[in-house]
Amino acid sequence: MSKKKSRYAPTLNDVARESGVSAITVSRCFRHPEKVSDAVRKRVMETVEKLGYVPNSAASALASRRTDVIGLLLPSLNNNVYLDVVSGAFDRAHGTRHAIQIGNHKYSPLEEEKLIRIFLQQNPAGLIVAGGEQTEAATEMLREADCRVVQIMDTDVDPIDLVIGLDHERAAGEAVAGLLARGYERIGFLGARMDTRSQKRLAGYRRVIGDSGGEERIATSPMPSSARLGAQLLADLFARYPDTDAVFTNNDDIALGAYLECQRRAIRMPEDFGIVGFNDMDLLEELNPSLSTVRTDRYRMGHDSVDRLIALADTARPEGAAVLDLGHACMWRGTTREA
Template sequence: MPPIKPTLTDVARLAGVSEITVSRVVRGKGPIAEETRLRVRGAIEALGYVPNRAAGTLASSASLFIGVILPSMHNIVFPEVLRGIYEGLAGSPYQPLLGVSEYDRDKEQEILASLLAWQPMAIITAGSDHTDVTRRLLSESGVRVVELMDTEGDPVDLVVGFSHRQAGYDSGRHLIARGYRRIGYVGHDWAADRRARLRYEGLVAALADTGLSLAAEVHADGPSSVTGGTEMLPRLLAAAPDIDAAVFVNDDMAVGGYFHCLAAGIAVKKDLALFGFNGLDIGQAIPMPLSTVRSNRFEIGRIAAERIIAEPKRPAVTEVVNTGYEIIEGATA
């Protein structure tokens, strides 16, 4: 039996204000004292109340879109996921409505509340690292919920992706099997990027299982970029000049490291092996194709959309669809 959803009346009662005042706060219209607005917002979060924006529209219109929340559109990974979602929805009447959280959990919560107010058919979001309020809203929404990219964590409904921790572990085992022992790491600010941290933890575990540890590690401030890789690799080499391999958080950073090697006269693979993650086209287009892990990003998006269409009502049991990944041998490690 689906949970009873809180009403505007419930919010008004908890906040100690009139229903008209709650309506004004929700719609952002009319003069409201800041103290009152904060009290109403607090009641909304505490109850998990979601206004119905679609109430005044045709009943059928509420089910014609799927809310999609992605962490970034700057990273080519997520446009590919979105392309897969469009492919999965092709030929159906459904359309995605996109929000971008910029890896901010509070912003994801805000976007989700806005999307749910329009009564979507389903919600697709990245990962399972949500605020408590976001998880409650997803759980109590009653609609299909698909969490993409990472299979770690407790699913709300359906998860489509793979284990980033295992991908990091397998990357480490691959490098060890190829004879590398003095391995360094180049990362970025992973405070919000949980999947990057899981891969790092997997890599460290693989090294530990062989009696090894990272020779050194450096982290760029902010998100990953080619420029960040170009800047960070010399810092890693300054900290550990004798490393024989550098693992990068992703292909963007690894390609930047490759460019630094070209400029500094470092023989890639002979003097220093480079290893990335994602399997981006740019990494395979450089003169020495990048050694990396290819994730099935397009398939993740496509499968998510197709599963929603095939089974529009949330099932009683949760499910994990593992899309796997592939280690690309490349020429840099």
């Protein structure tokens, strides 16, 4: 008795799985073979022959049509830093045909990889991702994506296409150098949830303290940032280094907590103790004394990213990446002495 032929037709995803590459790579082997290495293209085509895969030209034509969606993938929506990015992105998209779709991967590289795959299946007009710490598979998908990609927050990343951000190590170093210039000598560092950007700020602190011949005084926690945690970190720092006379913190939540702890202990700011935060949240300038910090333009990161994607939506990627450094500004206020 003869066997019936299987009616199952292999799909592009079957080819990708069997070849050990992404579906985007398989698609590029047919549509843009010059963008795929010879070795990968050979492996994919061998799998195509083995499985009997036949590309669907109608589906390919449909898949090549981009939507008007711009994907915005962020590690948090509870953090005011990223809410400013969202605000800028939505403001720029308002009144255009484009719509912003947000994905929150909660600092999980694997969740970010999953979201990138989902977003790319929707043929977006462009994608915005935070930083350059994606998984290898996610990075490959972004490099091969048939749309423009913007990496925001940092400038010192391995660029994929467009980069808009700032140099966190340099900004932190400038803040610590400013504390030294204002007469503080025993400067500590407080940090929470030490992600890549916080590590860069810590590196800036270490560089300047090392160059000055000072002693590193560091208190960090893997927990999410909060004012309560900032107060606890300063208390821990004082327990180990009671003569500390200033702190630079990895963000404003931690700086606010340190500020409140100083008030609780009746420590005079800026005379006896200095504090500098990072990001410049709105509340800080309203305190008395107002809190010194490093200002970063998160709103513009979101706004300019969408602006670039709208302008370049139908253009091919150039050979080199374009990097826009938005810079930073140290806001010297009431918690630090005059220089």
